[in-house]
Amino acid sequence: MNQPWINPAAAIHRWARISGSDPAIIHDDGTLTFTELSRRVRRTAAVLAAGGARRGSRVAYLGMNSPLFLETLLAAAHLGAVFVPVNFRLAPDEVAYVLGNAGCHSVVAEDGHRELADGIADSVPVRRFYLDGEDGDGRWQPIGGNPADPVAPADLTDPAAPADPVPVGADDVALLMYTSGTTGRPKGVILTYGNLWWNQVNVQAAIDIRPRAATLAVAPLFHIGGLNAFTLGTLTRGGAVVLRRAFDPQRCLQDVARYRIASTFMVPVMFAAMLRSEDFARTDLSSLRAAVVAGAPVPPALVAEYAEHGVALQQAWGLTETAPFATYLPPHLVRTHPASAGFAMPYSEVRVLSPRTGLPVTDPGVPGELCVRGPNVMRGYWNDPEATSAAIDADGWFSTGDLGFLDEQGLCYIVDRLKDLIISGGENVSPAEIERVLAEFPGVRDVAVVGVPDPRWGQTPVAVLCHGGEPPTLDAVRAFTSERLARFKLPTGVVHLEALPRNASGKIDRAALRALVTGGSGNGTRNLMEKGRS
Structure with missing residues (x-):
C-alpha cells in the first residue's frame, strides 16, 4: 500500500509550503531555505528524469558532505528511485565495484570528483552528471554516459520529473548503502x-x-x-x-x-x-x-x-x-x-x-x-x-x-x-579485502590482517606477511596497497613471520595472531608506524 507521507521528498515540499523562509540547510557557502531546497530537489529530479531515471532506478552520489548530497537523495525519492551514497574515500576500483554491483543508472558527482567519475567510465556503464556552477543554480551537464544514447543538458525551467513526489510504500527500497563484509567485498544493505x-x-x-x-x-x-x-x-x-x-x-x-x-x-x-x-x-x-x-x-x-x-x-x-x-x-x-x-x-x-x-x-x-x-x-x-x-x-x-x-x-x-571487521575512526575495514590485495604483492607467500588498538582511531590494520625473499618495508606495502584501497584501509604496520598461526582446521588463528602483533613478541620481526594512520 502506498503511503505518500513516508516519502522524505514530500515532507520537504510540505515544509516549503508551511514555512518556506525557514532555514533547511546551513552550510559553508550560506543557507538554503525550505523553499530553495524544494526547488532544487525538483530541478535535480528533472535532470535525472531527463536522463532516463525512473522509479526503481539506482542513482548514486559521489562527493563529500554537501547540500548536493541531500538534494540528490531527495530528488531520487521524488522519482521513487533508489539512492546509492558512495564512500568518497574509496579507491577507483572500489567505487567501480559498488556502482556495478548496484546496477546504477546515474551518478551525480561533485565537480571535485569528476576525474574519478571519468576514470571509471569505461568499466561502469552509467550516466554521469555534475553541476556546472558552485551556487547550485547552474546547469546540470552530462559527462560521459552511453555514447549511443547521449543525455542532453536538461532545461531546468521545464522539469521532466513528475510534479509531485511518487507515492511509496514502507517496503519500497529507498537506499542501498554499501558496508564492508568479512568476505572482502562490500555488501549492499537494502534499506526501505x-x-x-x-x-x-x-x-x-x-x-x-x-x-x-x-x-x-x-x-x-x-x-x-x-x-x-x-x-x-x-x-x-x-x-x-x-x-x-x-x-x-x-x-x-x-x-x-x-x-x-x-x-x-x-x-x-x-x-x-x-x-x-x-x-x-x-x-x-x-x-x-x-x-x-x-x-x-x-x-x-x-x-x-x-x-x-x-x-x-x-x-x-x-x-x-x-x-x-x-x-x-x-x-x-x-x-x-x-x-x-x-x-x-x-x-x-x-x-x-x-x-x-x-x-x-x-x-x-x-x-x-x-x-x-x-x-x-x-x-x-x-x-x-x-x-x-x-x-x-x-x-x-x-x-x-x-x-x-x-x-x-x-x-x-x-x-x-564476532566478525573480524576492523573499526578505524568509525570506518569498517575488512581484513579480507586488504588480504586479497596484499596476496598479489611480489614474493608474498601468505598474508593476514588484524586490527590493533590505536589511541586516535580506535583501531588500525596491521599486515602480517610471510615473504619468500627480502621482507618489504611498511612504505613499500602502503605504496602497493594505495593503488587499490582507500587511505583509511592502508596498513599502519607490518609484521613478518615465517608462518601464520593456524588452528586444527587449518584456518588462521586470528586471536593468536592479534595477541602476537599487539604484544610485539613471537617468532617474527615487527615494523610498526609510530605516527599511526595518516
Whole structure:
C-alpha cells in the first residue's frame, strides 16, 4: 500500500509550503531555505528524469558532505528511485565495484570528483552528471554516459520529473548503502522507506529532541549514522541541518554555540578531538540535548569527561542494517552506566544468542551474539539471498555478529565483534579485502590482517606477511596497497613471520595472531608506524 507521507521528498515540499523562509540547510557557502531546497530537489529530479531515471532506478552520489548530497537523495525519492551514497574515500576500483554491483543508472558527482567519475567510465556503464556552477543554480551537464544514447543538458525551467513526489510504500527500497563484509567485498544493505521512517520514530520516542530543533551533521553522510541518526529526520520535521563538509573540532564547538545545536551524531574519535580543543571548556554547550556517540567502541572515560563538563554523551549501538539505532542510553544513566550502549529502542527488540547452542541467553551478564528485530531492520542484502538468509532468520531476527550481553535492567553492553571487521575512526575495514590485495604483492607467500588498538582511531590494520625473499618495508606495502584501497584501509604496520598461526582446521588463528602483533613478541620481526594512520 502506498503511503505518500513516508516519502522524505514530500515532507520537504510540505515544509516549503508551511514555512518556506525557514532555514533547511546551513552550510559553508550560506543557507538554503525550505523553499530553495524544494526547488532544487525538483530541478535535480528533472535532470535525472531527463536522463532516463525512473522509479526503481539506482542513482548514486559521489562527493563529500554537501547540500548536493541531500538534494540528490531527495530528488531520487521524488522519482521513487533508489539512492546509492558512495564512500568518497574509496579507491577507483572500489567505487567501480559498488556502482556495478548496484546496477546504477546515474551518478551525480561533485565537480571535485569528476576525474574519478571519468576514470571509471569505461568499466561502469552509467550516466554521469555534475553541476556546472558552485551556487547550485547552474546547469546540470552530462559527462560521459552511453555514447549511443547521449543525455542532453536538461532545461531546468521545464522539469521532466513528475510534479509531485511518487507515492511509496514502507517496503519500497529507498537506499542501498554499501558496508564492508568479512568476505572482502562490500555488501549492499537494502534499506526501505519504512526502515528509515521507523528509525526516526524510534529517535523521536526515545531521545529528548524537540521538533524543528537544529542538528549538526559532520559525520560522513554516506554512513547511515551520519545520514539517518538525525540529519534526515531533522529535515523532514522542519528543522535546520548545519552541514559541514568535513570534521573540524573547533568549528563544531563554534557551531553548537552559534546555532544552539540540539543534536549531533559522531564517532568517539570526533568527540575526543573536541574535548582536546582549547575552546572546549569555555564553549556554551547547554543546548546540546542529544550528543550521541556510536560507530566504534566508546571509552567510558570519554563519557565520564563529558559528563564532568555538563554534557551527557549518550552511547548508542547499531549497524547500517538497523538504520542505524538498535539501542540507546538515556542521559540520566550516563554517569552511572558509562560503559553501556543502553536499552533497546522503543520499536525494536534485542536479544542474546549463545554462539555455542544458538539458543537465547536468559541469564543477565552472559555474553553472546546480539540479535535485533524490528521495522528498522533492513530488508536484506542486494542480490545476495544467501547472505540475507544467513543474517535474518524466519522470525525476522537479524544476527549482528557483535558479542555483548544484557544486564538485569536490560541494558546492553558491547563486548567485542564476532566478525573480524576492523573499526578505524568509525570506518569498517575488512581484513579480507586488504588480504586479497596484499596476496598479489611480489614474493608474498601468505598474508593476514588484524586490527590493533590505536589511541586516535580506535583501531588500525596491521599486515602480517610471510615473504619468500627480502621482507618489504611498511612504505613499500602502503605504496602497493594505495593503488587499490582507500587511505583509511592502508596498513599502519607490518609484521613478518615465517608462518601464520593456524588452528586444527587449518584456518588462521586470528586471536593468536592479534595477541602476537599487539604484544610485539613471537617468532617474527615487527615494523610498526609510530605516527599511526595518516
